[in-house]
Amino acid sequence: MDAVPARARGYVAVVALSAVLCLLPLPATHTPWGASALLAALYAACEHAVRRRFGGTFHPVLLAGAFLLPPAAAALVPVPAALLSPVEHRPVLLRRVWRAAQPALAVWAAARTHCALGGEDAVVGSDFPSVLLPAGAAVLAFCLVLTALDGGLRAAAGLLPLRRAWREQLARTPAPVAVHGLAGLMMAVLWRSPYGPVAALLVLLPMGVSWWVFALYHRERAAHQATIRALVQAVDIKDGYTRGHSERVGHASVLIARELGMDDDRVEVLRFAGILHDVGKLGVPTRLLRKEGPLTPQERRIIELHPEYGHEMVRGISFLGEARAAILHHHERLDGSGYPYGLAGGQIPECARIVAVADAFDAMTSTRCYSRARPVEAAVAELERCAGAHFDPRMVGALVRALRRSGWHPAVTADEPAYGTPPAERTPSTGAPR
Amino acid sequence: MTVLRLIHGAAALVAAGSLAVTLWTGLHDRGVALAFGVLIAVGELTRWSDEQGQRQAAPLGAAGALAYALLGADAGRPGQHGAAQVVTVVLVATVLGAVPHVWSGRSSTVDHLTRRTLTVGFAAVCFQPLYSQGVFAHWVGPAYALLLLTLLALTSLCGAVLAAALAHCRTRWPFGPLLREELRGLLGIGSAICATGAVMALAVAVVGLWALPVFCPPMLLVQLSLRRYAAVRATYRQTIASLARATEIAGCTPAGHAHRVAALSLAVGRDLGLTGPGLTVLEYAALMHDIGQLSLVDPVPAGATAALPAAEQRRIALLGGAVVRQTGVDAAVAVVVERQADPYREQPLAARIVRAVNAYEEKTRDAGPEGPLRALEELRLGTAGDYAPEVVESLARVLARPPGVRERVPVRRTGLSDPAPGWVTHG
Numbered sequence: 001m002d003a004v005p006a007r008a009r010g011y012v013a014v015v016a017l018s019a020v021l022c023l024l025p026l027p028a029t030h031t032p033w034g035a036s037a038l039l040a041a042l043y044a045a046c047e048h049a050v051r052r053r054f055g056g057t058f059h060p061v062l063l064a065g066a067f068l069l070p071p072a073a074a075a076l077v078p079v080p081a082a083l084l085s086p087v088e089h090r091p092v093l094l095r096r097v098w099r100a101a102q103p104a105l106a107v108w109a110a111a112r113t114h115c116a117l118g119g120e121d122a123v124v125g126s127d128f129p130s131v132l133l134p135a136g137a138a139v140l141a142f143c144l145v146l147t148a149l150d151g152g153l154r155a156a157a158g159l160l161p162l163r164r165a166w167r168e169q170l171a172r173t174p175a176p177v178a179v180h181g182l183a184g185l186m187m188a189v190l191w192r193s194p195y196g197p198v199a200a201l202l203v204l205l206p207m208g209v210s211w212w213v214f215a216l217y218h219r220e221r222a223a224h225q226a227t228i229r230a231l232v233q234a235v236d237i238k239d240g241y242t243r244g245h246s247e248r249v250g251h252a253s254v255l256i257a258r259e260l261g262m263d264d265d266r267v268e269v270l271r272f273a274g275i276l277h278d279v280g281k282l283g284v285p286t287r288l289l290r291k292e293g294p295l296t297p298q299e300r301r302i303i304e305l306h307p308e309y310g311h312e313m314v315r316g317i318s319f320l321g322e323a324r325a326a327i328l329h330h331h332e333r334l335d336g337s338g339y340p341y342g343l344a345g346g347q348i349p350e351c352a353r354i355v356a357v358a359d360a361f362d363a364m365t366s367t368r369c370y371s372r373a374r375p376v377e378a379a380v381a382e383l384e385r386c387a388g389a390h391f392d393p394r395m396v397g398a399l400v401r402a403l404r405r406s407g408w409h410p411a412v413t414a415d416e417p418a419y420g421t422p423p424a425e426r427t428p429s430t431g432a433p434r
Numbered sequence: 435m436t437v438l439r440l441i442h443g444a445a446a447l448v449a450a451g452s453l454a455v456t457l458w459t460g461l462h463d464r465g466v467a468l469a470f471g472v473l474i475a476v477g478e479l480t481r482w483s484d485e486q487g488q489r490q491a492a493p494l495g496a497a498g499a500l501a502y503a504l505l506g507a508d509a510g511r512p513g514q515h516g517a518a519q520v521v522t523v524v525l526v527a528t529v530l531g532a533v534p535h536v537w538s539g540r541s542s543t544v545d546h547l548t549r550r551t552l553t554v555g556f557a558a559v560c561f562q563p564l565y566s567q568g569v570f571a572h573w574v575g576p577a578y579a580l581l582l583l584t585l586l587a588l589t590s591l592c593g594a595v596l597a598a599a600l601a602h603c604r605t606r607w608p609f610g611p612l613l614r615e616e617l618r619g620l621l622g623i624g625s626a627i628c629a630t631g632a633v634m635a636l637a638v639a640v641v642g643l644w645a646l647p648v649f650c651p652p653m654l655l656v657q658l659s660l661r662r663y664a665a666v667r668a669t670y671r672q673t674i675a676s677l678a679r680a681t682e683i684a685g686c687t688p689a690g691h692a693h694r695v696a697a698l699s700l701a702v703g704r705d706l707g708l709t710g711p712g713l714t715v716l717e718y719a720a721l722m723h724d725i726g727q728l729s730l731v732d733p734v735p736a737g738a739t740a741a742l743p744a745a746e747q748r749r750i751a752l753l754g755g756a757v758v759r760q761t762g763v764d765a766a767v768a769v770v771v772e773r774q775a776d777p778y779r780e781q782p783l784a785a786r787i788v789r790a791v792n793a794y795e796e797k798t799r800d801a802g803p804e805g806p807l808r809a810l811e812e813l814r815l816g817t818a819g820d821y822a823p824e825v826v827e828s829l830a831r832v833l834a835r836p837p838g839v840r841e842r843v844p845v846r847r848t849g850l851s852d853p854a855p856g857w858v859t860h861g
Contacts, residue, residue: 128644179651186637186649193640198576202583202636205629206652209622213659217666224670226762231677233760234728282728283683309683316679317672 004091004157011156012098015149019075019101022108026072036073038197039065044081046204050211059142059177060207062103063184064200066110066138067123068191074111078103102149110142126189139181143173183207228275235281239289245362250274251410252358252399259398260354266322270351273323277330277355280310304339307331326351330359333390353392357383357399360391365408376408438603441596445548448555449525455518462514466505469643471527473498473650478531480657481546482664491660492546493627494653495531498646499524499550500589500631501638503557504582506565509642516566517558524554545600553593560585579636586628590620606835611707618710626656671717677761678721686727691795696720698832699791705828706783716784718763719770723788726754726771739775740793747775778822786822790829793821806833 039061046058065077082100089095114120119134151165159165183203191200232246253274257267281289284306288299295303311328314320329343329352336344364379374382380400387393461467477495503520505513515523528550532543564570573581594616602609630653637645678692699720703713724739727750739747755772759765770784778786790813797809810830817823 126641128641128648132648179655182648183652186633186645189641190633190637193636194575195579195636195640196576199579199633199636202579202629202633203649203652206626206656209626210652210656210659212622213656213663217659217663220663220666220670223762223764224666224673227670227673227677230757230761231673231680234677234680234757280683282680283685313676313679313683317669317676319669319672 004094008153008157009094011153012094012101015105015152016097016101019104019108022075022105023072026076029070029072031070031073032068035191035197036065036069036076039068040077040080042201042204043077044084046208047081047085050208058207059180060183060187060204062107063110063139063142063181064187064191066107066114066142067119067135067185067188069111071108071111071115075104075108078107098153102146105149106142106145109145110138113141114138123185123188124192126193131185131189135181135185139177139184142181143177146177147173180207228272231279232275235278238284238286239278239281245366246275246278248362248366248410249277249355249358252361253354255402255406256354256358256395256398259402260394269321269323270326270354272320273326273330273351273355274358276310276314276320276323277327277359278306278310279313279327280306280308282313283309304331308340322349322351325349326355328352330355332356334392335389338390348392354395357391357395360386361399376403437599441552441600441603442544442548445551448521449551452518452521452525452555455516456522459516459518462516462519463508466508466513466638466643467515467519467523469646470498470502470505471523471530473646474502474524474527475531478528479534480654481531481535482661491623491657493623493630493657493660494650495528496550497627497630497634497653499528499554500557500586500627501634503554503589504561504585504631504635505638506561506570506635507639510639512566515562517555517562520558520562521551521555525551545604549593549596549600552596553589556592557585557589560588579632582632582635583628586631590624590628594620594624605704607704608707611704611709615709623656623660626653674718674721674761674763678725681724681727684728687724688799692721692724695723695788695792695795698795698829699787701832702787702791702825702828703784705832706787706824708783712784715764715766715770716787718767719758719774719784720788720791722758722761722763722767723754723771723774723792725757726750726752728757738796738799740796744775751775777819778825781822783825786825790821790825794829 043058043061043065046061050058062078065074068074069077079100082096082103085099087095087099114134114137117134117137119131119138122131122134147166147169151160151162151169154160154165155162160168183206187200187203190203191197193199235246236244250271251274253270254267257270262270284303288295288303291299307328307330311324314324314327317324326349328340329348332338332341332343332348332352333356334345334348334353336342361379361383364374364382365376367373380403383391383396383399387396474495477492477498481492481495502524503517505515507513525547528547532547536543570578570581595613598609598613598616601607601612630649634645634649637649675693678696681687682689682691696717700713700717703716708716727739739750742750751772751774754774755768758768758771766784770782770788773781773785774788774792776785778789781789793816794806794809794813797812798805801808810826810833813821813826813829814823817826
């Protein structure tokens with residue numbers, strides 16, 4: 001309870017008070033209690049099933065309430081669900097009040113708008129298309145109130161500045177809520193039709209299935225990410241000295257790609273390119289990777305096969321896209337003296353040039369068996385010296401600019417035990433094993 | 435093949451009959467027919483096939499077709515269209531929507547059309563004649579909605595049986611598990627299709643054709659989520675296959691071994707009646723069964739674990755299980771990998787399959803033309819302790835199938851760049 005600032009608590013109290021004010025005219029209005037109770041129970045059941053598993057909210061029922069009931073009664077619909085559902089985190093009472101008050105206000109606003117535009121008669125008479133205008137306005141009001149209250153809470157709790165909180169919320173909400181609004185409208189129309197609530201319930205089934213599939217999607221995606229991490233860990237097991245190297249190279253590649261103004265999809269692909277760039281080392285004998293002292297030319301040739309091994313491994317993963325080319329060509333040099341193909345200049349794919357710079361930077365700033373870690377400034381100076389011959393000057397420049405702006409403190413999950421110690425340090429955790 | 439011909443023949447007969455009747459009587463309620471036709475065609479355009487290339491998913495098209503079959507009235511005015519017209523409109527719209535798919539040669543359209551024609555025909559024949567004779571006149575209000583739901587449930591049951599029969603004819607996998615898989619599908623997306631079909635039919639009866647555009651977006655949302663799920667599943671499978679390829683790159687096992695074992699294991703698993711999640715576990719375990727060799731200091735000669743002493747085999751299996759546990763895959767996969775070297779009486783079914791198929795694959799690898807027969811013989815001799823007799827018999831059955839059928843069987847592509855069917859043609 002102490003963690004919540006007084007400002008946020010006051011804000012929740014004000015919102016709750018306004019919600020109570022919305023509920024006040026309840027005894028005076030002619031309220032269809034049966035329908036309200038049924039919708040409230042339905043919403044509570046849906047919330048119970050949906051929130052616990054998928055962490056979302058079930059707007060169609062609320063919007064159907066806004067289309068069917070007078071404002072005060074509609075505002076009552078979300079209340080029982082909030083009071084009954086379990087709350088996982090600490091300030092239980094505060095959270096519960098907020099979960100009841102916020103949707104209550106939003107539904108009230110939606111119902112108010114709907115009534116003011118004469119939507120109720122249109123729903124009862126089910127005369128399309130004149131139903132659509134009040135319904136659209138109501139959905140808009142619902143959406144605006146929800147985002148405004150949410151953004152307000154974030155600002156009051158000191159998480160985000162008000163304007164940014166609102167902008168982020170507004171960018172995210174409208175499309176799903178619009179679809180939910182259509183489902184809610186269909187529900188309301190069928191509820192008022194001769195077929196009654198039974199038919200209205202059917203509308204919820206597709207929405208529920210879409211939630212379910214969405215949850216499956218998230219589970220599968222999490223598993224996929226765990227598998228990618230496992231690939232990286234497999235390399236780390238073989239090559240103990242590069243522990244955490246892969247993730248840091250991914251981080252540096254992202255810095256460069258962002259600095260070059262690439263779009264989000266490409267940045268994500270580059271993150272994977274950085275993370276997986278050395279995956280081919282799985283094919284190199286462990287003895288060679290861990291060898292201390294100079295390598296013979298033959299051993300060097302074997303190690304230099306790793307880009308091709310890596311490409312062979314990941315070529316079947318279609319979502320990696322150009323990251324596969326980056327894995328194959330990350331040891332090419334701008335003057336054509338690199339491997340495996342000795343490409344030069346513009347023949348080297350752009351993403352491979354980015355990963356090459358990121359790889360070299362991290363190799364210099366972390367401890368290897370053959371050298372100690374250098375400070376970031378020395379590594380940058382070395383990169384700038386080699387720009388043009390080994391590295392693309394554009395990528396080096398981008399990395400330098402990004403480092404100047406945000407510094408270099410990569411968080412590496414593979415390093416967890418070591419990472420806990422010095423969080424404020426500017427140089428990276430050295431990457432030395434144990 | 436005769437059953438397949440029978441089903442196709444029945445569908446063609448229904449289609450031709452409906453077309454003839456519709457041409458004879460002309461098209462009633464043209465506006466409604468056109469609206470539903472457009473809806474079904476759009477739904478068909480967004481159709482895609484799942485990773486096995488087996489089941490066709492066009493939820494919007496299917497829901498629209500069922501809604502049209504069960505459509506009684508349009509905004510309170512009783513409709514004039516009969517069962518024959520329903521089948522004709524659905525068929526024409528489906529064919530029009532399928533043109534791009536046929537053009538790009540992506541998926542098998544004949545079976546899809548057959549299923550659509552027969553299921554919609556069933557629903558329409560159950561509903562339309564009785565409705566036009568006024569049998570349902572005293573089913574009012576909620577009872578009518580429940581009646582539609584019951585009809586839809588019956589139709590989906592028939593659809594499931596039909597789909598299972600078609601898949602059985604095409605692939606020769608046992609009918610029972612296929613039917614079970616279809617029925618399980620009904621609980622998920624099938625229920626959404628039924629509900630949408632019923633809601634559309636009822637809503638059009640209340641508000642007219644406006645109901646169609648209003649209720650399309652929720653169904654499109656379902657379709658979108660399904661597609662994203664299918665995409666991430668495919669990606670996941672590719673990543674697992676890459677992980678499996680690590681042992682081949684490292685020189686522990688010969689190239690393509692994991693893929694061949696996975697494909698043959700899947701075929702045997704199908705033959706033994708595994709379905710859905712069980713098959714996925716089997717496939718992932720088969721792909722990663724050799725991954726324990728990555729942890730070995732000295733590689734096993736040619737990666738042939740079946741010839742090693744039992745204790746050594748078990749040690750490698752345990753190492754593999756430990757690696758798999760780290761990958762975030764279903765824990766059942768790790769269990770299968772861990773226990774692949776145990777005597778078969780202590781193993782789960784998937785581990786028995788992986789063990790026998792892996793041994794077969796290793797024994798036939800460089801064994802020349804009579805290798806497969808000799809390998810099977812050796813496996814049969816080992817059924818006292820190592821290999822499960824029912825798995826070996828199933829393997830023999832799978833291998834005895836004509837290559838044409840067997841090649842088409844496991845087209846679950848594990849890596850996109852791999853030529854799909856080639857790797858099962860052993861023996």
